[in-house]
Amino acid sequence: xxxAGCYVMIGIYSVLVDALNVGPLEPQSTVPFEIVRDPxxxxxxxxxxxxxxxxxxxxxxxxxxxxxxLKWGFWxxxxxxxxxxxGVHLDLGSLIPFFIIGVVLAWLFWRRGNLWxxxxxxxLFNSTSFVLLVATEA
Numbered sequence: 001x002x003x004a005g006c007y008v009m010i011g012i013y014s015v016l017v018d019a020l021n022v023g024p025l026e027p028q029s030t031v032p033f034e035i036v037r038d039p040x041x042x043x044x045x046x047x048x049x050x051x052x053x054x055x056x057x058x059x060x061x062x063x064x065x066x067x068x069x070l071k072w073g074f075w076x077x078x079x080x081x082x083x084x085x086x087g088v089h090l091d092l093g094s095l096i097p098f099f100i101i102g103v104v105l106a107w108l109f110w111r112r113g114n115l116w117x118x119x120x121x122x123x124l125f126n127s128t129s130f131v132l133l134v135a136t137e138a
Contacts, residue, residue: 002108003124003125006097006100006104006125007125007128010027010097013027013096013097014026014027024092026093027091027093028091028094033137036133036137045130046130046134049126049129049130050123050127050130051123054119054122054123055119057122058122061081061085061105062106062109063109063115065080065081065084066081066106067109070110074106077106078102078103078106081102081106082098082099082101082102082103083099083102084102085098085099085101085105086098086099086101086102101125105118105121105122108121
């Protein structure tokens with residue numbers, strides 16, 4: 001449910017950015033075009049995006065970074081870890097949406113007290129993104 005809400009937020013964000021004609025802030029795929037043309041590379045990318053990234057990123061950004069910053073309180077920890085999470089995705093158009101997603105994931109971890117739900121969210125989000133990439137690029 002939370003993952004679906006984040007996709008709605010990204011859709012609204014994209015429509016707003018388009019309506020305001022702020023091209024550099026439009027989210028773009030960070031996956032090189034060549035990856036979708038080679039089945040082996042596409043499969044390995046899918047495994048990395050759907051399994052590897054959620055595990056590694058949640059352990060690092062929510063477990064280590066957010067967890068370590070919690071001594072400053074929820075909001076400073078969530079905002080700073082969300083900003084770092086967003087920045088490493090290296091897409092200007094994804095900075096705001098991924099920042100919000102990073103804060104949502106921090107909240108989910110803080111509220112539920114375990115990383116499994118954030119990992120599941122991340123797997124669902126990345127799976128959907130990967131399916132959309134394959135469907136639109138194939």
